Amino acid sequence: MIKTLQELADEQALENLFHCPERARIELSHGDVWCLVSAIQLACRHPQFQGPIRDKVESIARSLGEALVGRHPGLLNVYEAGWPRKSEDAPAAVRVDPPPESPEAREGKEAGPE
Numbered sequence: 001m002i003k004t005l006q007e008l009a010d011e012q013a014l015e016n017l018f019h020c021p022e023r024a025r026i027e028l029s030h031g032d033v034w035c036l037v038s039a040i041q042l043a044c045r046h047p048q049f050q051g052p053i054r055d056k057v058e059s060i061a062r063s064l065g066e067a068l069v070g071r072h073p074g075l076l077n078v079y080e081a082g083w084p085r086k087s088e089d090a091p092a093a094v095r096v097d098p099p100p101e102s103p104e105a106r107e108g109k110e111a112g113p114e
Contacts, residue, residue, distance in 0.1 A: 030068060034075070037065040041082035 028036065040061035043049055069076050 030072065033064050033068050037061045037068065037079070038082060041084075045084045 040057055044054065044058050044061075065079050069079050
């Protein structure tokens with residue numbers, strides 16, 4: 001049986017971790033921030049990634065992403081498209097066209113069925 005984080009963790013240690021006043025400092029290139037935000041966007045699409053940790057991770061990624069897009073506005077549409085839609089009824093942010101057919105595949109269609 002797979003145990004959840006809460007089953008494995010020391011409750012007091014987690015409480016201390018999330019309320020610790022000390023700050024960690026991490027220095028990343030803009031490209032590394034983009035990769036990190038993209039990975040978090042992908043993780044947030046997983047249906048079983050729910051709860052307060054997911055909410056915190058998403059909040060951090062959104063802050064990082066918005067700061068990055070502020071410096072690189074050409075990334076806005078890709079950044080926004082990376083977040084899961086709130087509803088299946090919401091329109092997709094981007095349209096993905098199928099790859100073009102190879103010349104060989106087109107020739108096969110033109111020849112008709114055998």
